[in-house]
Amino acid sequence: xxxxxxxGGHGQVAQHLITTLxxxxxxxxxxxxxxxxxxxxxxxxxxxxMLDIEAxxxxxxxxxxxxCGAVVFAAGGGPDxxxxxxxxxxxxxxxxxIEGARRAGVQRFLQVSAIGVDQxxxxxxxxxxxxxVEAKRDADAAxxxxxxxxxxxRPGALVDDAGTGLVTIxxxxxxxxxxxxxxxxxLAVCLDDERTVGRQWEVVGGETPIPDAVAAxx
Numbered sequence: 001x002x003x004x005x006x007x008g009g010h011g012q013v014a015q016h017l018i019t020t021l022x023x024x025x026x027x028x029x030x031x032x033x034x035x036x037x038x039x040x041x042x043x044x045x046x047x048x049x050m051l052d053i054e055a056x057x058x059x060x061x062x063x064x065x066x067x068c069g070a071v072v073f074a075a076g077g078g079p080d081x082x083x084x085x086x087x088x089x090x091x092x093x094x095x096x097x098i099e100g101a102r103r104a105g106v107q108r109f110l111q112v113s114a115i116g117v118d119q120x121x122x123x124x125x126x127x128x129x130x131x132x133v134e135a136k137r138d139a140d141a142a143x144x145x146x147x148x149x150x151x152x153x154r155p156g157a158l159v160d161d162a163g164t165g166l167v168t169i170x171x172x173x174x175x176x177x178x179x180x181x182x183x184x185x186x187l188a189v190c191l192d193d194e195r196t197v198g199r200q201w202e203v204v205g206g207e208t209p210i211p212d213a214v215a216a217x218x
Contacts (some may be wrong), residue, residue, distance in 0.1 A: 008075025061100025168206030
């Protein structure tokens with residue numbers, strides 16, 4: 001059994017991941033900003049620790065990661081909303097998580113990114129979307145250069161439908177939708193397979209069972 005810290009522990013992908021990890025015999029450690037989120041996450045089987053991604057520094061992240069064997073960065077300001085939060089959550093939150101993991105001695109690090117963020121953006125791209133894509137792109141680059149045992153998962157358009165357990169995964173795939181539940185399942189499979197270290201994959205809904213889709217790439 002391994003404690004797995006989840007940054008952005010109240011997010012929708014994170015909540016699916018909590019359930020999945022508990023089922024696989026791990027202890028998810030949900031890191032959240034609001035005390036009132038504790039009860040629902042504990043009911044799902046998570047250990048809950050408080051962490052304000054935007055307000056606290058890398059030392060606080062390291063403290064939150066104490067005793068964990070892996071970190072999953074699943075936080076995000078989302079593709080809508082304020083430009084500033086793309087920097088403070090999606091980019092700086094990731095950078096502080098990376099540094100916190102180093103300081104806590106946690107080598108294994110998984111990051112939820114977004115499909116296609118390395119591709120050039122059209123000149124008429126909306127400012128908020130540009131900020132979101134650039135934050136994800138830069139966070140991924142920082143993780144690849146971190147020296148940690150990283151895996152980056154880049155899902156397509158996230159939907160709340162029931163998970164199918166079937167996906168298409170590859171270094172690049174055609175854009176499409178994928179359920180948040182299936183993204184969580186991909187993360188869980190990758191966490192339990194050291195052969196996924198140093199790999200970056202895009203994922204959308206597909207026709208291949210998740211364990212088989214991952215196994216075919218490692």
